[in-house]
Amino acid sequence: MTMHHRPLARLGAVALLASGAFTAVGTPAHAAGSAADLTVTAVVGTKVAEGTRIKTAYAKVTNNGPGTPSALVVKADTSKVDHYGEVAFLPAAEGCSGEGAAKPVLWTCVVPEEQIPGPGETLELPIVMIKRVPDVDEPYTAPVTLTVESPDDTTADNNSATVQIEISKESGVDLGVVVPDVTRQLAFDDVLKENPPTEALNPGDATTVLAFIENQGDRIADGLDLKIALPKGVTFDDGIQVKECEYAADLRSADCRAGLLQLAPGEGVLGAFPVEVAAGVKAPVSLTGGEVSLRARGELAATEANLARKRSSLPSFLHRPAGSRAAQAGDVDPTDNRDDFAVVVAAAGTGGGGQDGGDEDGGPLPVTGAQTGLVVGIGGAVLVAGAAMFLSARRRRVVLVTPGDEKPTA
Known part of the structure; x- marks a missing residue:
């Protein structure tokens, strides 16, 4: 595991390149047929720590196959949220608009065709929660319902999910991780390049799994363990x-330790894991079942003294931008401490797509496209200044990250 450090804007560019902009090189063709079982599988990261003003949550929409729908709309019913009192709940992606006279009561997000998930893929819609007051007298909760709509959806009873958003009185570390689906070749040494060379991912090829990790809590994360x-x-x-x-x-699995890593509130890192696709995989296919999970070993109060003393010695393969902020700990919101991902493999000699396929056991779903899914990371400090950061990446969301501190060597 290599942790690379970048400021928010630069890391956004890295995430864009690594997760979705590869479609400029070539997008796999969609499999024939548009009938698909779409479902809202989860809405994660909806609890905000006491000292956090802005947090990004994610709604996950999964396509269970067999085809790729021709159109997809995601709606968020926010009629129960006190937008002008405790919190604002804002889907933060292109194609999203709000309705309501006195306050937004319904958000509608029209997913661009190239971002619609194919079978086995997941679209992750970023949602920004902004706490309007620095302190609340007591915890605040409100229900929000996410619903997907598509003319090609085959199963209507799994199209919505209701989640409680919570402005808590709890302080602590709040780690989140986002792992984009892997759809193109990405050389380990090219992870931080502005325009890394990429090709279709075929059986036998090497690529890199990226994990974007951020502390959205109000205390310093002291040490990190990742699986x-x-x-x-x-x-x-x-x-x-x-x-x-x-x-x-x-x-096929690894336990990684970053005991020297410290993440201040709003800080993050990029982990990179070089992998290989087996030569015997029958493509095109979406290999599902990948997962990254993490926990903090401990926590420290985010005082000026602790932030000033925060470890800053980095090995040569880690980068800290100038001017950046600098026993197992509890986690204010553990729902976003893990993320699934898929590895999308194209047939040899093609850019992707084609006939249905699977591995030797016939398990994985066929590939139907390398969608540039909605992946948006929004940095709290940037948002406070009035700027939203958008990372258009494929299916699997990308949380924003910046600097940290650890000592692995590749």
């Missing part, structure tokens, strides 16, 4: 391993 599991048919690159990670014998 990563890869889909069947994908293994870690045996030639590029990190001493801080313990790998399973089959090279």
Whole structure:
């Protein structure tokens, strides 16, 4: 595991390149047929720590197949939210608009065609929650209902989910992780390049899984432990391993320790994991079942003294921008401490798409497109200044991250 440090704007560019902008190189064709089972699988990160003013949550919309719908709309019913009192709840992506005379009561997000998830893929819609007052006398909660609509949806009873948003009186670390689906080749050494060379991901190819990690709490995260599991048919690159990670014998899972890493509120890191697709995988196919999860080892109060003393010694492969902010800890909101991802493999000699496929056991879903899904990271400080940061990335959201501190060597 390598943790790369960037300021918010630069990391946004990295996330854009790594997660979705590769469609400029070539987008796999959609499989024939538009009938699909769409579902709101989760809405995560909806609890805000006491000292946090702005937080990004995510609504996950998964396509269970078999086809790719021709159109998709995501709606958020915010009629129960006191927008002008405690909190504002704002879907933060292109194509989203609000309705309501006195306050927004319904948000409608029309998903662009190229961002509609194919079978086995997940669209993650970023939602910004802004606490309007610095302190609340007591915890505030309100229900929000997310619903998906598509003329091609085959199952109507799993199209909505209701979640409670919460402005809490609880202080602490609040880690979040976003792992974009892997759809193109990305060389480990090219992760931080502005325009990395990319090609279609075919059986036998090497690429990189990225994990965007951020502390959205109000206390310093002191040490980090991360676990990563890869889909069947994908293994870690045996030639590029990190001493801080313990790998399973089959090279499909790893436990990684970043005991020297400290993340201040609003700070984050980018982890990079070189992997390989098995040569025997039958493509095109979406290999699902990947997962990254994490926890903080401890926490420190975000006082001026602690922030000034926060560890800043970095090995050569970590980068800290100038002027950036600098026993297991509890987590204010553990719902966003893990994220699933898929590895989308194209047929050899093509840019992707084609006939249905699967691995030797016929398990994974066929690939129907390398969508540039909605992935938006919004930095609190940037938002306070009135600027939203948008990261258009494929299906799997990307949380914004900046600097931290650890000592792995590749």
